[in-house]
């Protein structure tokens with residue numbers, strides 16, 4: 067065991083990065099990510115982190131610099147949020163298509179307009195198609211651990227895809243928790259140095275980040291896609307390895323809570339999961355078979371794992387053939403204007419593909435940092451239990467309105 | 471200086487060949503010559519623009535040294551990253567070069583370039599200036615000269631081509647207090663080569679702005695590229711200079727300029743200019759030279 071510190075999610079992430087020893091750090095400050103950048107510059111100053119800390123003049127340059135560093139085989143880190151993520155957006159498919167295993171922390175924050183510095187997930191969800199692996203962590207400990215584990219996953223020879231680790235703005239980035247900080251020696255044992263031939267090399271020169279015309283272009287994307295499809299196995303491998311070294315596990319692509327025999331399952335992403343579990347316990351004590359399924363990854367999307375978690379309840383909860391699940395709800399801090407929450411779209415597609423046919427609801431809330439209360443979550447469950455007609459429901463609205 | 475590189479002793483090695491640039495392309499000559507000076511242990515980054523478009527078409531990859539395309543805006547920051555990564559990994563004896571067009575330098579990439587200079591990164595940045603966005607089909611850039619016809623500054627009855635003068639990138643860069651900056655022309659090759667060599671020895675950022683005519687965009691025959699580049703200097707619309715030790719140095723101060731009108735009229739992009747337009751351009755030149763002659 068290392069030592070326990072009482073720190074914020076941002077601090078915890080920075081501690082994880084110190085352990086991961088990136089050779090180049092390039093990031094530009096933006097609330098609520100700023101603390102990470104400040105901590106890392108302190109660590110470089112006190113030499114507990116031996117990195118080149120680059121004072122970039124924008125997020126576009128932060129990622130471009132990380133791409134440059136990775137292109138010569140260096141381990142690179144960047145961090146951003148919201149407007150910053152969108153400002154660097156051009157570099158996202160660039161880094162992913164170039165198969166540069168950069169790790170980025172993104173503090174989930176609303177996107178302007180209207181301006182708002184608080185948490186929602188519209189920034190990262192808007193970038194689901196950019197080719198990065200996307201992880202959403204729940205607490206400060208998982209933040210630290212995923213900082214380390216993300217490099218293992220990104221740099222894995224069968225993956226080589228960058229990872230974006232998402233922390234809910236303020237709720238996680240600025241909330242203080244007791245966090246176990248592993249010993250550097252163990253971190254080194256967990257994470258081997260980055261070795262790759264996907265780099266420019268003085269002894270073996272390469273041309274990189276080139277153009278590929280219609281004759282070969284699709285094949286490059288297929289290779290990238292296949293690498294993404296191998297991520298789930300590598301996540302399990304990383305977690306098992308992590309557990310054997312640190313005695314702690316964060317699970318795989320999804321994490322179920324009391325889903326084994328659940329009739330009503332609420333799907334969550336990120337830090338809201340804790341509150342949802344409390345509501346589930348409450349409902350269970352009232353005899354309602356409720357459960358929560360947390361999606362840890364949105365890319366690659368855990369279709370099979372979602373279906374398995376729901377189908378589990380057939381085998382364990384009931385002798386009958388057919389799922390005992392009566393309804394599924396997706397709670398998300400996102401809206402694709404004119405349609406529905408994008409995570410819901412993804413969940414529905416997964417359910418259809420995996421032949422799980424159950425009523426599916428979308429609960430949209432928490433936009434621009436709006437609090438999601440226990441009462442809101444209770445309402446999500448009662449909406450599912452009541453088999454209400456409206457499939458897409460905005461929760462926690464301050465005005466009476468039927469958004470239909 | 472004995473280590474001076476000249477046409478006589480420059481390497482026969484080629485680092486940029488088999489590319490698809492038009493015949494007579496000035497930009498590709500600038501890239502080729504810069505790499506001959508810097509050698510095989512050079513990491514070159516080129517953003518979107520003609521040079522990356524003609525040189526990196528998989529599987530026909532045209533650099534024999536390490537080379538990468540950067541985002542259009544990101545030349546300054548990708549070379550920072552390459553340099554930082556190489557330094558962190560303990561690599562020795564190498565150069566990091568960014569080579570961007572006028573648009574990639576003076577417009578979309580100016581922020582990242584400014585950042586790289588501000589950080590004092592040990593990188594060489596060369597702007598090959600062909601005075602328009604050539605790769606997308608000759609649109610106006612911040613370095614398109616007054617009067618030039620481009621596909622976005624048409625020459626018609628109401629407007630005679632571009633209504634703005636070129637930004638002065640050389641002086642913008644110098645205003646950062648950069649250790650070394652220079653202007654050059656592919657027609658004065660020895661001068662350009664020597665400036666690249668000097669840049670390579672700077673322990674910090676360096677910048678060279680080299681005029682590299684584009685026959686396609688300028689409306690000149692493919693065999694007039696060098697002449698056009700030479701005339702531009704000789705008629706005084708471009709000047710060869712350096713900036714170091716916090717001072718400007720004019721390298722070439724002709725007693726007499728050749729004809730501005732001849733320079734302009736030999737190019738399709740200026741064909742439409744009236745005598746008044748040309749007189750305005752001459753006035754601008756004279757005003758500029760009053761200032762730069764005061765440097766020496």
Ligand SMILES: Cc1ncc(C[n+]2csc(CCOP(=O)(O)OP(=O)(O)O)c2C)c(N)n1
Pocket residue numbers: 156497518519520521542543570571572573574575600602603604605606611
């Ligand atoms: C972000 C972005 N915007 C626009 C483009 C389209 N684009 C590619 S090259 C280019 C012009 C390049 O002009 P310049 O830098 O002068 O180089 P040249 O082609 O003249 O050599 C443009 C506008 C792009 N690739 N990326």
Ligand code: SF4
Pocket residue numbers: 490491492493494495496497498520524600604605683684685686687
């Ligand atoms: S259009 Fe001009 S700059 Fe581009 S390749 Fe042709 S000659 Fe060179």
Ligand SMILES: [Mg+2]
Pocket residue numbers: 571572573599600601602603604611
């Ligand atoms: Mg140009």
